[in-house]
Amino acid sequence: MLSSYGLAVFLILFAVFIVLGFYGRRWRKGDLTKIDEWALGGRRFGVFVVWFLVGADLYTAYTFIAIPSSVFSIGAIYYYAVPYVAVTFGIAMWAMPKLWKVSKEKGYVTASDFIKGNFNSRSLAILIAFVGIIAELPYIALQIVGMFSVLTVMLYGIGNIKFIEDVSLIIAFIILAFFTYFSGLRGATLNAIFKDALILLSVAIVIVVALMNIGFSKAFTNLPLKYYHILPLQVNAYWSLFLMSALALYLYPHAVTGSLSAKSPKTLRTSQSLLPLYGVGLALLALFGILVRGDSSAMSFLSNFPLASRGTYVVPGLIFYTLPSPLVGMAFLGIFIGGLVPASIMAISQSNLLTRNIIKEIKPNISSKVETQIAKISAVLFIFLALGFVFMFPLSYSVQLQLLGGIIILQTLPSLFLGLITNRLNKYALMAGLLAGLATGIYWMEVANKFGPWTTTLLPINNSVGPIFIGFLALMVNLAIVLIGSAIALPFSKK
Amino acid sequence: MSSNNSNRKVVSIIAGILTFMPFLFLIMVPTYVKTQPELGGLPFFYWYQMLWLFLAAILFFIAAVLWNRFGGD
Structure with missing residues (x-):
């Protein structure tokens, strides 16, 4: 268990964080009962704030817990997160300023608003909003796994593991729900800066200490080849994972929200272009999955947990056994709010979609005060729903939660990204493609997992191609239907 | 006007190539x-x-600055 000294650091920093969250509500004051203010922070952030805000979405439980866990449990293939971060902003720096401009001109707040205006289709917009909400649920669940893992390591030793895990899950849920309800995006932004400072500091300290104490040569000793680099048969899995993740990131509703809060398209482009730098910490954290093997006390701690959940405790475990307890408290808080802030941003964007693009479509004349109230309550409800996804995959494979969200959200790519480039796509073809992509995606998930419990998002093709990420295959089905359908419909359209 | 347009075109090609390198x-x-x-x-x-x-951030940043300055929004 964490010493009282370490615990005190954790609690004091958490108190600072909460105060900042509430201060954030008044920072660059706006009317928080209006949804634009609660959810977009008023569209006035500059290069560095946007850099922090969008980058903070990267430093989540995905980075701290899921990727290191998979590198530890499975091998080098889950280092795909690094090329993913390297290329994703190359897409975003061109697509997002364009979306920003259209959004500003027409008063859009969500991607679904854009779809409705661009394709003049209410049903496509509602469908896209619905898919966005669903895709965020496993991603929020992953954040809860992160918060939960830190609490479990902190409380380790006060009772049996089952009891600690239950208590940790309940605490994580309650804090997340309260935080989201009371602070909104503006609070989350100021918190993101605090969180990032804390996290970058922790990562830097741990990597220096770990490298001095362990070193890569020692950690790699006696490891199988799959930890040195990917295997020849994993090449197709590797590029499909990183390229699809790169395309998926900016389709998520929460990423759109962060980008729309920039002050101008140029500001947005500049901050996007610098975001690959954020990936350096991610790469180092991924390597913790290997470094931990060189630390015998951390490894013996991990052996207390079954293989199915062991990976999730790699980073907290390594921190616990390499740093003095006050620094452990600081790093743990970093990881904890590293799940909390993104989860909150995600739930806010879900509730944004629900109120603006679903409820208001059906009942257009609700007041903005009622709208904000519905948004706040539904954000908490979505967090509760996300809890149902937490144990969908064994904890060691929690990265699959993010990849599952990816398979789902990728199906909105034709409507969103192609919609920015051309207006010749047919809305019915887009709907058919989206639904077919979702259906084949889920079907291939079942095939890849032999109709049993889900542990993978890779579908084995044959002995020369190897496995491929299902998100890629489903997107190809989707795109084929959209393009063929639009080509057939083109001669019949009025324009 | 026409020299402006051809400038814009050159900048967009350069920015495009810079952006594409990390992908390639x-x-x-x-x-x-x-x-x-090993390192x-x-x-x-x-x-x-x-x-x-690091390379991606440098290439993207140059592309962004070039475009923001000479290309447009």
Whole structure:
């Protein structure tokens, strides 16, 4: 268990964080009962704030817990997160300023608003909003796994593991729900800066200490080849994972929200272009999955947990056994709010979609005060729903939660990204493609997992191609239907 | 006006090439599936891709600045 000294650091920093969250509500004051203010922070952030805000979405439980866990449990293939971060902003720096401009001109707040205006289709917009909400649920669940893992390591030793895990899950849920309800995006932004400072500091300290104490040569000793680099048969899995993740990131509703809060398209482009730098910490954290093997006390701690959940405790475990307890408290808080802030941003964007693009479509004349109230309550409800996804995959494979969200959200790519480039796509073809992509995606998930419990998002093709990420295959089905359908419909359209 | 337009075109091509480089090099996965040369005990596979994070930021940043200045919004 964490010493009282370490615990005190954790609690004091958490108190600072909460105060900042509430201060954030008044920072660059706006009317928080209006949804634009609660959810977009008023569209006035500059290069560095946007850099922090969008980058903070990267430093989540995905980075701290899921990727290191998979590198530890499975091998080098889950280092795909690094090329993913390297290329994703190359897409975003061109697509997002364009979306920003259209959004500003027409008063859009969500991607679904854009779809409705661009394709003049209410049903496509509602469908896209619905898919966005669903895709965020496993991603929020992953954040809860992160918060939960830190609490479990902190409380380790006060009772049996089952009891600690239950208590940790309940605490994580309650804090997340309260935080989201009371602070909104503006609070989350100021918190993101605090969180990032804390996290970058922790990562830097741990990597220096770990490298001095362990070193890569020692950690790699006696490891199988799959930890040195990917295997020849994993090449197709590797590029499909990183390229699809790169395309998926900016389709998520929460990423759109962060980008729309920039002050101008140029500001947005500049901050996007610098975001690959954020990936350096991610790469180092991924390597913790290997470094931990060189630390015998951390490894013996991990052996207390079954293989199915062991990976999730790699980073907290390594921190616990390499740093003095006050620094452990600081790093743990970093990881904890590293799940909390993104989860909150995600739930806010879900509730944004629900109120603006679903409820208001059906009942257009609700007041903005009622709208904000519905948004706040539904954000908490979505967090509760996300809890149902937490144990969908064994904890060691929690990265699959993010990849599952990816398979789902990728199906909105034709409507969103192609919609920015051309207006010749047919809305019915887009709907058919989206639904077919979702259906084949889920079907291939079942095939890849032999109709049993889900542990993978890779579908084995044959002995020369190897496995491929299902998100890629489903997107190809989707795109084929959209393009063929639009080509057939083109001669019949009025324009 | 026409020189402005051709400037814009040149800038968009340069920015496009700069943006495309990280994609091109990273998609060629078999070129970096190897252990040697190591860097401080770290296999090539890991440090090579980490290096691309810096290179991507530099290339993207130049592309962004060029476009923001000469290209438009």
